[in-house]
Amino acid sequence: MNVKKNEDALLRVEKLTVCYDGEPVVQDISFQVKKGEILGIVGESGSGKSTVAKAVMGLLGNRAEVAGQVWYKGENLTAMPEKILRKYRGPELGMVFQDCKSALCPMRTVGAQMYEAVSEHEKVSRAEVENRAAVLMKKIGLTDCARVLGSYPFELSGGMNQRVGICTAMLLKPDLLLADEPTSALDVTVQKQVVEELLLMKKEFHTAMLLITHNIGVVRKMADRILVLQNGKVMDYGDTQKILENPESQYTRQLMDSVIRLKRRENQKL
Numbered sequence: 001m002n003v004k005k006n007e008d009a010l011l012r013v014e015k016l017t018v019c020y021d022g023e024p025v026v027q028d029i030s031f032q033v034k035k036g037e038i039l040g041i042v043g044e045s046g047s048g049k050s051t052v053a054k055a056v057m058g059l060l061g062n063r064a065e066v067a068g069q070v071w072y073k074g075e076n077l078t079a080m081p082e083k084i085l086r087k088y089r090g091p092e093l094g095m096v097f098q099d100c101k102s103a104l105c106p107m108r109t110v111g112a113q114m115y116e117a118v119s120e121h122e123k124v125s126r127a128e129v130e131n132r133a134a135v136l137m138k139k140i141g142l143t144d145c146a147r148v149l150g151s152y153p154f155e156l157s158g159g160m161n162q163r164v165g166i167c168t169a170m171l172l173k174p175d176l177l178l179a180d181e182p183t184s185a186l187d188v189t190v191q192k193q194v195v196e197e198l199l200l201m202k203k204e205f206h207t208a209m210l211l212i213t214h215n216i217g218v219v220r221k222m223a224d225r226i227l228v229l230q231n232g233k234v235m236d237y238g239d240t241q242k243i244l245e246n247p248e249s250q251y252t253r254q255l256m257d258s259v260i261r262l263k264r265r266e267n268q269k270l
């Protein structure tokens with residue numbers, strides 16, 4: 001695909017506002033994601049995190065009124081016809097969901113779905129896709145590759161389905177992965193593994209990520225920079241360590257305090 005590769009910022013969102021029925025749910029948001037960088041988007045439920053991700057993917061639907069621009073590799077995605085944008089989704093902009101099992105078709109095997117995802121964008125054979133999948137699966141600890149490829153999603157655990165989701169997205173080697181709560185449906189041990197696997201993808205393929213999460217621990221571990229949203233507005237934006245050590249806004253402080261308090265309460269229970 002012919003996309004300009006001369007920008008330092010891989011993704012540049014400028015003055016993004018999204019309204020439903022005249023009510024803004026995202027207001028005047030600007031941020032950048034550089035090549036190979038992870039930007040964590042945090043904020044309480046309803047603060048607009050998923051709306052930002054959908055705006056980047058061009059998946060907001062007709063009811064949303066959108067102002068502002070989304071630039072990717074120097075191209076304005078907001079001005080792009082759906083037909084061209086579809087070519088970006090997958091090979092350029094990958095997506096990993098909170099619950100990859102629900103995003104997969106229950107009637108088709110994992111192997112068939114991986115083949116479909118790739119063959120939509122490339123001329124490849126099923127064997128080639130499965131070989132590529134096997135290499136990726138091995139990297140992220142899905143060792144029983146033949147079984148996984150031949151299984152239906154309901155035959156796999158939540159953690160395995162999540163890894164299948166990461167593999168499927170990474171088969172097309174996107175330069176930007178949008179991960180919307182990729183660990184929140186998993187238990188703590190599997191969460192940790194999925195975090196490690198996403199970090200491995202960043203290291204091996206230099207994949208940039210827009211990581212949406214409630215979990216400050218995940219952001220602390222993964223994100224180079226952080227964007228804090230409240231009621232659709234930016235409360236804090238910058239280097240993760242700096243923001244978490246010294247947040248500018250009262251809201252970010254409260255968000256961090258609530259996590260600490262929750263942790264203390266959990267510890268008291270133990």
Ligand SMILES: Nc1ncnc2c1ncn2[C@@H]1O[C@H](COP(=O)(O)OP(=O)(O)OP(=O)(O)O)[C@@H](O)[C@H]1O
Binds near residue numbers: 025044046048051
């Ligand atoms: N299609 C839609 N039509 C109307 N309102 C919507 C639509 N999608 C989202 N909203 C509203 O936009 C606001 C932000 O929603 P969004 O899903 O972006 O929040 P979020 O921060 O991702 O929440 P969560 O963490 O619970 O997933 C919410 O008030 C939601 O009700």
